[in-house]
Amino acid sequence: xxxxxxxxxxxxxxxxxxxxxxxxxxxxxxxxxxxxxxxxxxxxxxxxxxxxxxxxxxxxxxxxxxxxxxxxxxxxxxxxxxxxxxxxxxxxxxxxxxxxxxxxxxxxxxxxxxxxxxxxxxxxxxxxxxxxxxxxxxxxxxxxxxxxxxxxxxxxxx
Numbered sequence: 001x002x003x004x005x006x007x008x009x010x011x012x013x014x015x016x017x018x019x020x021x022x023x024x025x026x027x028x029x030x031x032x033x034x035x036x037x038x039x040x041x042x043x044x045x046x047x048x049x050x051x052x053x054x055x056x057x058x059x060x061x062x063x064x065x066x067x068x069x070x071x072x073x074x075x076x077x078x079x080x081x082x083x084x085x086x087x088x089x090x091x092x093x094x095x096x097x098x099x100x101x102x103x104x105x106x107x108x109x110x111x112x113x114x115x116x117x118x119x120x121x122x123x124x125x126x127x128x129x130x131x132x133x134x135x136x137x138x139x140x141x142x143x144x145x146x147x148x149x150x151x152x153x154x155x156x157x158x
Contacts, residue, residue, distance in 0.1 A: 002109035002140075009133045010107035015098040017078040024097065026104060029071075030133045036063055036158075037097075038127040038149055039073040039105065041112060042119060043084035047146050048074075052125070053088050055151035060093040063151075066158050068129075071095040075102045075111075075122045099123065110140065127154045 003010075011027040030037075038056060040048035056063075056070055063070050072094055074081060081096040090096065105111045105123040112122045127149035129137035137157055139148040147153060 003128075003135055003138070005135055005138055007135050009130060009135065010104070012099075012104040012107050014073070014104050015078040015100060016095060017082040017098070021078050027133055030130045032132055033069055034067050034132075035069045035071060035130040036127060036154055037071045037073055037130060038151075038154070039110065039123040040125055041074070041114065041122040043074050043076045043080050044087075047125075049084070049088065051146055052150070053084070053090070056094060057088060057090055059151040059155055060091050062155055063158075064093055066155075068158065069093070069095070071097050073097040073099055073104070073123065075099050075105060075120075125149055129154070129158065 009026050009030050013023050013025055016022050016024050040052050060070060070093055076098055077100045078098040081098045085096040099105055102111055102121040110124045110126055112124045114122045125141040127139045128135050141149050
């Protein structure tokens with residue numbers, strides 16, 4: 001079942017890389033703050049690297065000015081997410097989150113079966129606005145599309 005507006009973020013452990021791999025409990029991570037989390041099918045993939053992450057990098061200060069923290073999620077390991085963030089000159093305002101086993105995207109109901117492309121389980125391309133662990137807005141892309149989850153689209157909806 002896919003998460004929907006009004007639902008609480010599921011409590012799942014994912015990772016980030018800061019002074020080594022750090023487990024991040026999603027319920028704690030999104031608690032007590034306003035967040036925008038966007039998810040991509042894979043770090044270093046064409047649309048993700050050329051458009052999706054760069055848009056959020058470009059508008060990081062705009063989101064911060066509206067009181068939102070930004071996180072980027074992918075079904076990759078924490079080392080890949082850190083390397084991707086560094087290669088894109090990702091600012092500190094964006095937290096790179098690694099859902100290496102896809103447990104979080106499965107719990108959200110937003111997993112993508114990309115086995116036909118040799119990529120295994122991935123995340124659908126989406127963005128969500130989260131206020132103290134509650135989903136207040138959800139933008140899920142149609143297969144092969146990139147529009148509603150872009151930084152510009154989400155920023156205009158805030």
